[in-house]
Each structure stands twice: as C-alpha cells, then as structure tokens.
Amino acid sequence: MSTNISKQKRDDLLNKIQEIRTYIASAKQDDNTARLLSYLSELEKDVNGKKYGLVFEEHREKIDDELATHLPVLSEEKDLFIDNGGQMNFLIEGDNLASLKLLEKTHKGKIDLIYIDPPYNTGASNWIYDNNYVDGNDLFKHSKWLSMMKSRLEIARRLLTTKGVLICAIDENESATLRLLLDEVFGVNYEYDCITIVHNPRGIQGKNFSYTNEFAYFVIPKGDKIIGERRLSNNEIYWSPLRNWGSESLRTDARNCFYPIIVKDDKIIGFGEVSPDDYHPKKNEILEDGSIAVYPIDSKGIERKWRYARQSVEGICSYLAVKKTRGIFDIELGKTFGTYKTVWSDPKYDANGYGKQLLNSLIPNCPFDFPKSLWNVYDCLYSVVAKMPNAIVLDFFAGSGTTGHAVMKLNAEDGGNRRFILCTNNENNICRDVTYERIKRVIDKEGYAASLKYYKVDYIPISERMYYEYADELLLHIRELVELENGINFTGNAEIAIVLTDEELEEFVKNINQHKKCKKIYVGHDVLFDAEQAQVFKSKRISVNIIPDYYYKELEG
Template sequence: MANLSQQRREQMLSFLETLKEQHNDDASLIAINQIEKELTSKKYGLVWEEHEEEVDVKMKTHIPVFTEIKEKEIVGNPESDEYNFLLEGDNLHSLKLLEKTHKGKIDVIYIDPPYNTLNEDFVYNDKYIDINDGFSHSKWISFMMERLIIARKLLSNDGYICISIDDRELYNLKLLCDEVFGEENFVNNIVVKSSEASGLKMSHIEKRIPKIKEYVLLYKKKDIKMNAITIPKETWDGEYKSILTNITDEELKYIKEIISKEDRSQDEIQKCNCILKKADYEFLSETYVRLNIKTKLEKENFNHQNAYKIFQTVSMGSGATNAIAEERKKLNENIFFCYESPQKKLYIIKGDYDLLKKKPRMQVLFAEDYLTYNPCDLWTDIKTTGMDAEGGVSFKNGKKPIKLLKRLLSLSTSTPKIILDFFAGSGSTAQAVLELNKEDGKDRKFILCTNNEGNICNEITYPRIKTVITGVKVDGTSYSEGLAYNLKYYKTDFVDKKSEDIYEDLLAHIKEMIQLEYGVKVDNSKYVMIMDDEEMDDFEDNISLYKELKTVFINQDVMLTTSQEKMLQNVEVKIIPDCYFDFELREVGELW
C-alpha cells in the first residue's frame, strides 16, 4: 500500500527545491530551510507545541548553584559520615546540578509529577494551568520532557524509573517515555487500586464511572533483573487475618499435636478451646463437616482456591445433609477447624455463611507459614487513604503510600544505593527509604528535590523527614523511636553570568557540590577541602591535628610538593573535578 503522506511530503520538498533556485537570497533560503526541516521532522510519536519555561529563561543569564542551609542539617547518627539530601528549589535547576555530580549514578528514580488535572496541581511559569487552556497538554509535555531527558542521564545502566500518573496524561506520558528511554526499555504499566473511589470534577462532564485506580509507568535504563513480587496474602475471599498473637509457641505446638491425633478426648478439645479463647476464637467440638474438609485438604496441596472450593461444597451439603446446611444458613453458625497441610504446616480457619450474599465464606485466622501471592502488575492491596499518620505531618494532597514506595524500591534484584525523587512533595520517598533500610539492614540513600510552592518544603517535607529521623513531631510529641540517619538541606541559588567575580562566586559553592557527590560532610576533620597552594601548605603544617582524617578533596590547580605527596600516600585523595562549572566558565570566557 502506498504511503500517501510520504508522497505528499516528497512533492512539497521537490517544490521547495524549485523555490530555492528562484529565491536564492539569504532570507528566503533560511525560511525555505525551516519549512524543509519541519517537513522532514518526526512523523510518528508524540508531537506537541514546545513551550519555554521561566526557569529556562533564568539560566540564559544566571548559573544555578546550591547553597547549604546549615541550621537545617539533621544529625540523627553522629557515628555515620553518610548524608541524605533535601534540595529546595525548582527541580529543573536541581537536575542540572545533579547532572554534574550524579550522572550515571542514580539507581532508582521515583516521581509523582503533577497530573495536570482540574485540582490545580500543575504550576507552569508561576501560574496554575487551566484545564481548558488549549496548550495545557503541550505545556505539561514540555515541562516533563526537559526533566525526563536529564533523568535518563542520571540513571545507572541497571537503574530504573517509576512515574505515578493518572488517566489524563497517562497516554502522553507513555509516548514521551518511549521517546526518552526507548520503547524497548518499557517494563510495565502497573495499575494501583485506590482505597476510595473518586469522581471527576469537570464542567464538560456531568457523570462518569468513579475512578479507583492510578498508574505507575516503569522504565529501565538498559539492564535490570526484576524480583518476583511475593507478598503476604492479605485478602482471602475478601478477608484475611494472621492473628493469635497472644498464644505462645508452646501452645501452638500443643494445638498442632492434638489436631494431628486420630482421636481427641474432650479434655484435649477443652484445653485447645482455652488456648484459642485468648485470641477470641473457639475450637469447636468435632463435626462431620470439619472432618470432611480436613480429610479433603490433606489429600491435596493446600491453596486458596481448592480450600475455598472444598469448604463451599462441604458446607452446602456435599457430605453434610441438606438439613445441616439449611440449619447453618439460618443460624449463620461459625465453623472453626484446624489441620496440618501436607507440608506439615498448621492452619486455623473459620467458615460461616453469608446470608446477604447467600453463599459460604471462609477466613484464615492463623497460618503457620505466610500465605503469599504475586500481584503481577495489578496492585489492589495498597491502602491509599488515612495516610496522615505517615510521617507525623498533615498534608491532604499528593501523598503516596509508604507501602507502595517500598515495593517499587524493591523491584530490582540488586539493592539500589541512591534513590532520587525530584517531585518530592510531602517527602514520602524519604520515609520509605529509611524504613526499608531498617527492615532489611541495607544502606540506601535518598536525594529529594522539591520547590517551596505553598511553603511545602519548609512546612511539610523538611518537618516530615526530621520527624522520621528524630522520632519527635513538630509539636514536640512522640512519633516513633526515630531512625539513625543524617540530612543536609540545600537551596538553589544563582550566580549572574555578568558578575566580575564569577570564578570566585562559583568556587564559593564547590563545597556543596563535593558533599552532594560523595554524600558526606566536609567538616575539616575527617573530610578536608583544599582549594589553593596556601591552604595545602597550611594543611601540611598541621597534619598532626587531623587524627580522624579519611578523605582530602584537592583542587586540580593545586601543585603538590614531594613531601605533600608522601604525606597523602595513605589517605584517600579526590581531585575536585573541573566539570562542576567548567562549561559555564568557558561560556563566559573564564576558561579556555
């Protein structure tokens, strides 16, 4: 079949060649070449009207830098030299600087960007974007494109990015990510079920089916080996409990011995009853139904499907008389039974009859081994309501469940070292990283970027991280035992490209870049920064004072003497790279 669009383009391009011959002045040729460029540009994929942001305009005349806010440093673990980072400012400026310190070093990126909805969550050039704006999608895509291009550069080769999104921009984001990361690097579109349904408040739609889902787009950089997601089974026919916390291991062992016996005395059953009542459950006397279920289950490997099926058929009269089944319907009687699976694991199960739904149901009360399942790419088990308790701060919109973030951070078979969230919002990612470290003993670090729109960084993000680390809420009340980690707080600042002292102005922010790149604190004790020959000489004269010295960061322009080289033989030396601001300095003629 002929490509009609291609044929039309070729005809127009041929006509342009004729125009070039007829109009060969510079102005005409420039215009014709621009038309030719548009005709030969991309013809499949995401096409949008590119928009410029004020943050881009700012960088034409100013160089972004980080300034540390020292009074906001948090030291939750004085014994550790390692730091996490909170970067306040427009995330594009932060990403531009992270490209200098963390290119190819980020293992996981999680972002929860604006959804571009009517809820006024998308600010572009300091203005909320009206959903009726004819360029609302183009502005959102331009906004995301510039940031995702840098995000890809930051990812390590076995790194991956997770992006939360809803229906409004999902399809644009998928095409955008295909372009940035490569369609071949698409991994999954994970559907996350919300705990509560929500409607859509849009003037041009009066009614719609309530929305109960969001999405997480997952892309890899190049290579990634994914973990099989195996999580505790928290629903079994809509209900599941793992309880009996008041019962000791010895008591469970006794129950197991009794239930395994062919014949049980009334005294043994009564003793089991006394034990189970501690957890508000009762081990009833032997019944025909219970025996049939136990016998059937022991013949098969225990699983959710056949256990329910057996319970349903037995309780409804297969093996029991219709009279028993009818009486059970009327009384809504609970049937408790215990048994050992073929794997010699003890289970205690309760069954009853749902009069409303007119069918039996069952509930696991105790499982000696954890029942697990793989949710694949449909996650229905994550609660998305009542999250105000997470982090000890009040924040109505934009929070993501800690459970969701922990699972996303655990997808790779290799443990990520550095996690970046450049739409940090309330700071859920920081809490997820630190709690996950506590659970599995790993040593992940986080870097969070957020603006201070609505004072969110000062009033929500930072207080939340401080609460999680110290265990003390803003009001002084207790939140937890705390988590032993450290944090540095940076704010984006700017150096004017026309400054007469631009070289010195930029050097004044080198310390922040070093600390960020290596995740440490340059304290002039364990970690020392030396910028010129005079500082190096002074350091040599006082070397005996540096008892805990670990690393020396030396400006590449410092010329070491023979004695200084010998002095540093057993010390880690890092040369401060010229890549921090070399491009900017060359741009203004300060370097050649």
C-alpha cells in the same frame, strides 16, 4: 497494499520547496536570496523530521530564561542538618530543573531508581507553569505539561545507571501523553509497563465514573530482569507441599534432601540428620518421646525428597506448617513472596488512611493535600531495590517526602544503606515546613539511623561575564557538590577535609597536627602538591581524593 498519505504530503511539500529553491537560484544572488535559501533549508529539515510520535507546542519556562543567564549552585542551610548516623541523604530546595542540572554534574549514570509523582494536570489549578497556575481552560495545558516533563525526563535518563529504573506516577489526565513522551525520551532500549494502583477505594466521582485508581509507569532497561518478587500480605500467603512431586522428585535425585522433620503436637520441633543410603523407612516413625519423624514418602510408599536441603529448610522454618489429611502428616511451605501483577489493590495503598492521615499524625493540620500512601511508594521502591542495599534513589517531585520516608523504612527493615535525594520547590513553604519536617520527625519517632543535609538552589549571574570573573564565586559552592556526589559531610567531621586552593593546602599542612583524626582529604583538581606536602600526607596516612574537574569544566573556555 496500504498508501502512506502522510509521506505523499511530505513529498509534495518537498517538491514545492525544491521548485522555489530552483527559482531563487536562477535569480540575481545577494543577501536576500541567500537568506531565503537558508529559510528553505530549515523548512526542508522540518518537513523531513519526525514521522511518528508525540507532537505538541513546546513552551519555554521562566526557569529556562534564568538558566540561560545564570548558573545554579547549592548553598547549605546548616541549621537544618540532621545528624543521626547511617547514610547521608539530601533535600534540595529550588526549581527541580535547576536541581537536575546540578545532579547531572554529580550523579550522571549513578542513580539506581528514580521515583516521581509529578503534577497530574487535572485542570483544577493544581500546578504552576511559568509562575502561573494552569487551569482547565488553558488551550495549551497539555503542551505546557509535556514541555515541563520532557526537559526534566531527558536529564533523568542521563542520571540513571545502565540498569536504572524510572517510576512515574500519573492519573488518567496525562497517562496517554506520558506514555508517548516516555517512548520519545527513553527510546527502543527500554520497556514500558503501566501498573494500575487502587489508591482511593471509595472513589472520586467524575462525570460518568467514580475513579478509584491511578497509574505508575515503570521504565525498565529492555532485556534485564530487574523487578523482583513482592512480599505477600498475611491473607495472601499460599501453601505448597514441601515434598517434591513430578520429574526429578525421587530420593535418588538429591540424596541430601531425604531426612526426617520432627513433629510433636502438630508443630515442628526439629530436623533429623540426612538418612544413610541404606536406610529405607516405609512410613513416618513414632519416636520414644511421642514425637513423629516425618519423611518425604508418598502415599504409595515411594521415597521422594524435600524441595530443599536441611540447612536451607532450617532457615525458613517459620514459613513451614504441619498439615494432616486423613490422619497422615505432611509438611507444607508457606510462600511469602509472589509475582508483581499489573493491578495493585492492597488496602494499604489508600491515599487517605496511609497518606493524608499518616502525614497529619506527623505534622498536625498539614496543608499538603494529596500525599501518596507510604505503602504505595514503599512497594514501588521495593520492587526495584529490595536486593540493592546500597541503591541511590532520587525523587525530583518530592512533595511531602514520602519517598524519603519509604527508603528509611526499607533500610530499617533489611539493614540496607540506601540513600535518597529529594528535590522540591518551596511553594507555600512546602520544602521547609512539610518535606523537611516530615523527614525530621520520622527519624525522631522511629529512631532511624539516617542523616540529612538541606541545600538551597542559588544562582550566579554569568551573562556578559568571562569565566574567570565568576570562577571564585563558583568555588564557594564546590563543597556542597562534593558532599552530594560522595554522600558525605564535612561540617564538624574530623575524619575528612577539603582544600580547594594552594593557599588552603599550605594552611592545612602547616597545621597538620590539628588534624590527627583526618583519614581522607578532597583536593581541588588544580591544586598542586610539592614533594614535601605529598610526603606529609603519606606519612600521616591520609588518602587524597582529587575533586573532578567536570563540575564546571565546560565553562572554562
């Protein structure tokens, strides 16, 4: 029987704390003894804390201090609006912790997929914490990275739907700590799969090994089958007989699956009708025009069946091929989808050719150093949202904007209406000059039906101010939150409108004839309609959406 040494140590400390408490309790009671007893309670609580998991020195960021005294709000850069039809997407410039705080107001429980590529903490001064670069000599580099990630992942978890998935790219520097952190933040109701992705086949030379891969952690709700099939590349397609074998493969098991496939010059040219029950061909038949009617009959003359009914096979005709073995015709089906494996090594995951070079082709001499391969991100997204055409995808470490690029590409290929939300800071003007510019140029080059709004995070001071003293300032930024939550655009859009005060409502109704195209209006939750105003909207068939009061309700006191 094993001995829990850690428990013995905790019990020993608790006994000592109890002895001290007993001693203090027997002394004359005053403010000092009361304070000491409260200290002991805090120590006891700490000792009784976590028994297993990730332990690190938690650090506080400058943004934490900012958020303690200020409220983040969004302001639109209207000159950067891209209007090209399709779904409305959003790019938010600012500290991503502040952006996440705002998204928690608009998208709690609404995000289908979060894909992030955070700084890898390589020790090469490649990321900033609290306005300072973290290098390899920083004794708390791992703790600072974990502190930064934990605060953001906790909000990310609350943003996901009940079937939502988080994908986090990482390399060997923080892979182990990330796994423990994910377990702490998401808990036992999720499963964690680590995928190895060969992103640099040439290798990056380390002290002992040449590194060719990185990792991606998939955090998936436990018990749900969410990851779909992956598309196979041309050299991966494998073939299997269209004719059924084994159990339940006879003609009588599915009569509608016994019909001829018409072949001429080793190509499929058509499909015959389902054979009547009393028709029993013994072999393939040569027709008058020289074509061949191929039936699902095996070499012993036993009537089998095709795997699919005629209408289904017609739909996948391009994946069928005629195979001839020793002069005997048969039909084979090329499988174009396969199971995702835990090692991904497609040449298109090369971060140089399909990341850096691709980005440079869009933005010449782009200063962004390590963009992901577009196909790396595309396949990560595809594995989750291929069958979710209306998914909302969030990336709060957006970098060069690869995630937005991949979402638009996927939509263009399958006609989907997925939306993306990208968040990044503007260090070295990355948000404006790289992220935004990439999305803009991709839309122009590919003609994607996609629109984009550009928001900046601003801050309103609230320290030592009552809510009513800054409520009017918050009201000036409600429009952006409504747009973000609903994926809409008010600017220059005659079909929708927004009113946030009683005065604005009166003005809108007064000039109702100027809003003949309006179909929907968003109204502040505390704006009151009188009977006449309500009748106006009803008569004009303008639907009314009440703006929720949860944006800043917690501040109203």
